[in-house]
Amino acid sequence: MDISDILSIQLYSLRGLGPLERQLDAAEAAGFRLVETIGSHLADPKMLKAQLDRRGLTAPSGHIGIGDLRSDLPRIIEAAKEAGIRQLYMPAYPEAERGKTSESWAKAGAELGAIAETLKAQSIGLGYHNHHWELEVLDDGRTALESFFLGAAGSPLTWQADIAWLARGGVDPVAWLGRYSSILTSAHVKDQAPAGVTADDGWTDVGAGILDWPLLWKVARDNGAGIMTVEHDNPSDPAGFAARSHAYLVQMTA
Numbered sequence: 001m002d003i004s005d006i007l008s009i010q011l012y013s014l015r016g017l018g019p020l021e022r023q024l025d026a027a028e029a030a031g032f033r034l035v036e037t038i039g040s041h042l043a044d045p046k047m048l049k050a051q052l053d054r055r056g057l058t059a060p061s062g063h064i065g066i067g068d069l070r071s072d073l074p075r076i077i078e079a080a081k082e083a084g085i086r087q088l089y090m091p092a093y094p095e096a097e098r099g100k101t102s103e104s105w106a107k108a109g110a111e112l113g114a115i116a117e118t119l120k121a122q123s124i125g126l127g128y129h130n131h132h133w134e135l136e137v138l139d140d141g142r143t144a145l146e147s148f149f150l151g152a153a154g155s156p157l158t159w160q161a162d163i164a165w166l167a168r169g170g171v172d173p174v175a176w177l178g179r180y181s182s183i184l185t186s187a188h189v190k191d192q193a194p195a196g197v198t199a200d201d202g203w204t205d206v207g208a209g210i211l212d213w214p215l216l217w218k219v220a221r222d223n224g225a226g227i228m229t230v231e232h233d234n235p236s237d238p239a240g241f242a243a244r245s246h247a248y249l250v251q252m253t254a
Helices: 011-017 020-030 039-043 045-054 066-071 073-083 102-120 144-152 163-168 173-179 213-222 238-253
Strands: 007-010 034-037 058-063 087-090 125-129 158-162 184-189 227-230
Touching (some): 007 011, 007 058, 039 045, 039 058, 039 073, 073 102
Parallel strands (some): 007 227, 087 125
């Protein structure tokens, strides 16, 4: 398989460049053919689709906030279809909603699982994207993420594994990718800077950090990750990050 068919970039990484057009220009110039949108991009899906088409890009997936999923689902469904997005991921609960008990996280999983059922009927997938706070061990000895997935069990909810956040959360990404392979559909490809490096919030270009991306790439792919999405939460050089990370991954997978 051509890496261009599975390698995407989360446009949140390029927000520092300004308008969507400049973000898409940078993604195209770096060599990407796929992008992952954020919720605000669905405000004008016709414009989004036109801008993607102009550059020969597609957006197979997008992030969407829990607020929009709760209050504006019909619009989200139509906008995603118009933009060509067939897989959505909810990236994070607001801090005030990050419960401190396993029961609260199980309820959150059940809620998102029910929304996933509604979206499935419209031929749109829904998944959850982790950070590190879901790795906190709660009152029953489970992590929040374990309780969340238990709450969603039986639903079509899937998982987009942010591998670097797993590592930063203190768990073994390889073990978790294998454990939840039945629901894994995507992975965020992000790298963690060496200890003591605080620039760019401790993240760095893919391939320039401490994570073993040749291994992690293979494990993610072998366990079901279809789209591999490059991300950096706060790059000081967004366009350079995109270009360098793309070049590294193309060389790595050659």
